[in-house]
Amino acid sequence: MHDYPLLNIFWTMLEFFxxxxxxxxxxxxxxDIFRSHDMGGWSKALWTIFVIVIPLLGVLAYLIVRGGSMGQRDxxxxxxxxxxxxxxxKDAAGTPGGGSGSGHVDELARLADLKASGALSDEEYQKAKDKLLA
Structure with missing residues (x-):
């Protein structure tokens, strides 16, 4: 059996976290560097190199200089x-031909109202609905 104290387990978990x-x-x-629209290509390249070459200093400098606007970009x-x-x-709910689709939705709602009021029978409603959706 290995000797690994409980405190070392917690310490290892903390380091991993x-x-x-x-x-x-x-x-x-x-x-965030690449998503930022207010920086040019050279600025993005320099920040990226800074963050990759000197990670701790680069990330801290970026958070100090540009960290306030990170939330806004998110x-x-x-x-x-x-x-x-x-x-x-809206596009998926539209007509297959690429129309707005609101005509079909309005027409289906009108048919449902007519059926609910008793002006249409179940057969008439189903035929009209099938014709509309075809």
Missing amino acids: VFVLWIFLIFKVIT LEQAQQADAAFKAYI
């Missing part, structure tokens, strides 16, 4: 992703 956190932080900084990216997702959903 800090290492994973450090790797995450480096990737976050490098991602928010902008999340808003763009949300807008793209909503546009995709």
